[in-house]
Each structure stands twice: as C-alpha cells, then as structure tokens.
Amino acid sequence: MNQARSVRAVESKMGVSGIAEIPVLGAIAEYGQVKRNARTRIVVLHESVLPFQGTFFALNVLSEVLDTSIARKGDILVFSEQDAASDGDLVVIERSPEESFFGSLGYQKDKIRLSFAAQGKEAELFNNVQIRGKAVTLIRSIT
Numbered sequence: 001m002n003q004a005r006s007v008r009a010v011e012s013k014m015g016v017s018g019i020a021e022i023p024v025l026g027a028i029a030e031y032g033q034v035k036r037n038a039r040t041r042i043v044v045l046h047e048s049v050l051p052f053q054g055t056f057f058a059l060n061v062l063s064e065v066l067d068t069s070i071a072r073k074g075d076i077l078v079f080s081e082q083d084a085a086s087d088g089d090l091v092v093i094e095r096s097p098e099e100s101f102f103g104s105l106g107y108q109k110d111k112i113r114l115s116f117a118a119q120g121k122e123a124e125l126f127n128n129v130q131i132r133g134k135a136v137t138l139i140r141s142i143t
Helices: none
Strands: 019-028 034-046 055-061 076-081 090-096 099-108 111-115 124-126 130-139
Touching: 019 076, 034 076, 034 099, 034 130, 055 130, 076 090, 090 111
Parallel strands: 019 055
Antiparallel strands: 019 034, 055 076, 076 130, 090 099, 090 130, 099 111, 111 124
16 A cells, blocks of 8 residues: 655666666655555666756656646656756655645745645745755657
8 A cells, every 4th residue: 555655765776777777656646645655666767868967766647636837647757856946947846654645846044845746736835854866758648
C-alpha cells in the first residue's frame, strides 16, 4: 500500500557506458501529495537526458492529478536533489518525514508558497518545510 512518506534521493550511478540509474521513489497523487513506494524501482536513462551530473530521484505521475501541460498519467518526473530553488520551479517539499508535496514554488515573506499543479487545489503557505528536489527532466509516456 502506498503511504505518504518523505522522499530521499540516492546518488545516481553514472558508468563508463553513460547510463544513469535513477530511483523511482514514489508517485505524485491527488493535490500534489507524494506517496512513497513500498519498494524502490529503478529507471535507466542515458546520461545525456540529464542536465548535469548529480543526485537524482524520480516520481511517477498518477492519473490526471497534474495539469496536463506539466505531465500526464504514466509520465515520470526526474528531480535533482537540492535544498534551494527559485520562484516558479517545480519542486518536492517535505513538511515532515511522513509528508511530502509536489508543486510550483513561490516565496512569500518567510514562508514557502506551493501552488499545486493539481486542478482545483488552491496554493498553500508552508512554514518549516524543506525543499527536497527540483524537477529537471520529464520522461513522457506514450501509452
């Protein structure tokens, strides 16, 4: 059973062959909630798909939880693990070890505003959250 949990990236393995193994840690569910997988699976990409070397993780997109201009059901979003981002960046934030969310980042005084990419969900202000990653690549599903 999927449960909302914190997202933790692991170093991607870039080998001589130029292949990167990215862990798919969970899925973006309703209203931007990130649900952690019970078991981590790996998506294998050529390193040319990634904008730079670093530590990455990925999340599946469930159903039509996102605005389709961002991602569609079956797509995979790849994130660079980082603790800072700019206004408008698509990010994963962590409120607690059990709660993570995906959305568009904004700053409002000393708070983080997360505009959820899910239709019908209002932006929310957060205190004491950590940015876990910034979306850097989309793997489009053609099914």
